[in-house]
Amino acid sequence: MAEETPTSYMLHKLAGRHDVSDFLTSIKKAHDSGARTFRIDASDTGTIYPAGAAPIAAIIEHYRSEGMDVKFTNIPAGSFVERVRIRNPYIASKENLNEPGSRLNTVWAYTEDSVFDLTNCVMEELAERIEFGPGVFAALNWCLFEVLDNVFQHSDKEVGFFMAQILKTSNRLLFCVADAGIGVHRSFYQGGKYRPPTAFDALTLAVRQGVSSTGDKRGNGLYGLKGVVESNEGKLELRSGRGYLRISPNGIEGGNTYGLVINSENHCTVVDFELNVRTPVDLGQVLGVPTQDLRLESIENDFGEHTIHLIDHAQGTGTRAAAERLRNFLMSYINDGAPYLILDFEGVAMVSSSFADETIGKLAERFGPVGFSQRFRLINMNQSVQMLLDRAIALRISAQFYRDDKIPARE
Structure with a gap:
């Protein structure tokens, strides 16, 4: 055959x-x-x-x-x-x-x-x-x-x-x-x-x-x-x-x-x-009916505050790619109605400068210094992490100031 x-x-x-x-x-x-x-x-x-x-x-x-x-x-x-x-x-x-x-x-x-x-x-x-x-x-x-x-x-x-x-x-x-x-x-x-x-x-x-x-x-x-x-x-x-x-x-x-x-x-x-x-x-x-955002509820405490624990994010705190993913993740909660987010850095020993800039720096630039402080509260940072985040915020806000006022920024 x-x-x-x-x-x-x-x-x-x-x-x-x-x-x-x-x-x-x-x-x-x-x-x-x-x-x-x-x-x-x-x-x-x-x-x-x-x-x-x-x-x-x-x-x-x-x-x-x-x-x-x-x-x-x-x-x-x-x-x-x-x-x-x-x-x-x-x-x-x-x-x-x-x-x-x-x-x-x-x-x-x-x-x-x-x-x-x-x-x-x-x-x-x-x-x-x-x-x-x-x-x-x-x-x-x-x-x-x-x-x-x-x-x-x-x-x-x-x-x-x-x-x-x-x-x-x-x-x-x-x-x-x-x-x-x-x-x-x-x-x-x-x-x-x-x-x-x-x-x-x-x-x-x-x-x-x-x-x-x-x-x-x-x-x-x-x-x-x-x-x-x-x-x-x-x-x-x-x-x-x-x-x-x-x-x-x-x-x-x-x-x-x-x-x-x-x-x-x-x-x-x-x-x-x-x-x-x-x-x-x-x-x-x-749907014509009230709906609950279970995702927001999952990070809400008894006081109605929404907390993100940075240590739980497996992508790490070292690269810009990881930072971009985290920034998108945070913004999805803000856009879905969280009045503000508490970012808890407990257990995070170090972040890179690029990570700090890509997440916290860009968020500060986007919302401005007052808007950022209203939308995000950072807690439990060690001295090194706080220094890097403060620097990222300062650099982004400074750069925005120079751009908005059309003043050449220093190199």
Whole structure:
């Protein structure tokens, strides 16, 4: 018996829905023709965004579960396609999530038990990497948990796939959650109360307040996400089976066009959204109910003060990169409504001059001497640390004074 020749597919890019549809068409054709092997040539793979990577990882996992041998070939060493791990997504275990390295630009395979840990780890990293506008961090934290958990309400699958990405040049955050389950349309029919005639109708139902495929009143996840995206002037695209719904500042559109049908039992579902980092969001207003910022509460003492213990920040106090992450982290609390922060240096034996300048110096320059003293209170510094922080503040304020008054600063 002649050995089977593997079906090969050239993967050029993973940017969005068209790339996913093209890939699904090819692997489905190979599977339905009886092919047992499918080779993905990654020698020319370019642009990769979450909207392409997460759904294709879900599709690959499905065909592997059916016994198909799906492998990547010609992956350039150190390339982004290798970093993203589409071929072998990270399992979102506590151990993997706590390993050194970024949780972004990587496809994660997660279960219902790991939703909480995955959300927390991603949000913790985002808080250090970027400065959020007022309310954006809290709104995103809520949305991300709801959307990740939503997979297990509609898919009948035990695993979902997720990827997050920062586009710093445009101050945007990209997220995508995908599965290869039964699809939103069929999940409504299994729930029994709602019977939408098409996949598009099912998606329009899914974003309505209080609607869920189970027929109860818990359905606020996609409704809340839609509201946050609209408030933030971001973008949201839902795809499931043959239906799609797209929401952007240009309006709402949708229909039954883009096919993500794997077979009669499996319809790939994709929640693809992006937010503007700096555009404010009021989650309470979006949901129409008062909301609590549990993140702020977690650092609040009995007197309503919010304390950050510098010794707890594992990135250290030596480099500008570590300092920038800390500064973003502090500003996320300020922008989310903390009246002021107490920065507790207990246990911090030394900070570098560059670290002091990048955190405390730049914060003093940003708020000015009076504003800084109102927003930040520094305690428990040893003599060396206090000297370096005082110097960083003095240099930044002095430089600002000379710039504002157009007086040449001394070298």
